[in-house]
Amino acid sequence: MSSPAGKRAWLLSPFMFLMGVFFMLPLVLIVGYSFMTPQETGGVMMPLTFEAYTKIFYETDFDGKKVFDPSFLLVCWRSVKLAALCTFLCLLAGFPMAYYMATRPPAQRNFWMMLVTIPFWTNLLIRTYAWILILRDGGLINNGLRGLGVLAEDQSISLLYTDFSVGLGLLYSYLPFMVLPIYSNLERMDWKLVEASADLYANRWQTLRRVTIPLCMPGIIAGSILVFIPCIGSYLAPQMLGGATYMMLGTKIESLFGAAKDWPFGSAASVALMATVMIGLMIMSRRGGLKELV
């Protein structure tokens, strides 16, 4: 252990160990499982096969023939669509929130920051469950509307187990991840530039479009990524607010590992999720990227 190289390796080993166990190993296992054969009771066995990946596109019918089955791709598409919509709505709601917070006097900012972070003090499962209580037929909204006489006693609006409830749940879960990066970006921004813009004949909208938003782009991109990625594979909101038949990538993968006991297909679906995220990010970085928005 006296040579510099040996010392270096020794000092690096905790880092390498953590990287290996926490980042590489699960990923390698998932990719490995996706090329194996399912066991009846769950788990995997030999031989190696591409079977799991063909299940993404094809279904085997009663005659043992493979026919094209778009159902998994549709789940993918729905997840991407919902994640993109949710990212957009988070941005639409989050930017003004962050702007308001960043323009308060410093003492007040901490108060607003606390309000945004308080939900993290408790579990997302519990907070999502609270939305069930709000949205269900006998929930806060429906009861409230009945109390106001908007709805008759035997009427109710179905809010729960719809696209709306899932979307709302996603928006609720991930809004802070949009607000915080934008806020920290705006807080660090040189507000003299906004004054310079006003001095140079730009009204408030022009200043927002030409100066504030372009300067805030790093925060907007960071926020969008932080919302989009967990959104696309989200499990809790579609599971609890979407109902048993509502399938997004997260819930689909869970059902493949759980009910279907098809670990290779589940692993292949996870790899497909990663690929989808990567493609989505590439599209976003090209679209949301930089020059065109300015």
Add this chain to the structure above:
Amino acid sequence: MSQGLSIRQVSKIYPHPSGEVRAVDNVSLDIKSNEFFTLLGPSGCGKTTLLRMIAGLDIPTSGSIILDGKDIAPLPAYERPVNTVFQSYALFPHMTVAENIAFGMKMRGRPREEIEKSITTSLALVRLDDKAERKPSQLSGGQQQRVALARALVNQPKILLLDESLSALDYKLRKEMQIELKRLQRDTGITFIFVTHDQDEALSMSDRIAVMEKGKISQLDGPQEIYHQPSNRFVASFIGICNFVKATSLGLSESGDIGFRPEDAVFAQGVPKGKIYAGGTLNHITYRGSVTHYLVQLDGGEVVTVAEDDPINLKAGDRVTLALPPERLIRCAA
């Protein structure tokens, strides 16, 4: 009356836990067209607040700001024919030099050809012809300063406001920019209102200077008057060094204090004719390159500074006689 800028009883009052802060306190002044006007004062005297109210970045608590016969006080910054060079320049970091300069004209919807032409002209005006496509971060402080100037001047404002615009530059560059600013002002014929705490800068560039203290104007005059006939002790001490001694210490029979500038006193042999003189002892000599400062303790006990261009063969402890031309004595309010 109708031409130029007229500030009428303008106040800016900030609420404060212990009462209120009068950043600008009932100030009235007139600035002529094509004038190089300077607001001079220590930090916190209200000069920047006054400038920001002219720009529209702060709203006066009361009073009116009349530009060419029209009250602009209620107008937002982006509707005023006035542009600012900020202390930190405030160049847009995400735009090139050319885009920075084009910004104001673009916001006013000027045609593209006109904008292109103006960019070329104004880059030439500030001698940055080859830097159009650079980002501000790729320029030196002096170059950034000139981009900020070009960005403001290209809009042909009625008034150009400069907020401590030279203070971030080093000494040599600052001297160069002082000459450059004067040239730009002459060439463009635009009214410049310049805010500074640097009395050298104010004296060397301005047509007129308003010295401010605690939100009020202490004196408004030309540079020579401000220097040689300060209206009160604050102005006299803020602009250069001024010795104040009891009149009796100079052998005068009046009451109160008399002031004089270090360079107006000379060391005399014997008793000079037609001059006021005082005896004393040399305390300390400070060599400062172009001048030498001598600290002299008068026989009355007061210590004064005397400045001589050429070193004189004196040493600490020597007896000296100071001579002062009577017309250079400063008699002003406390």
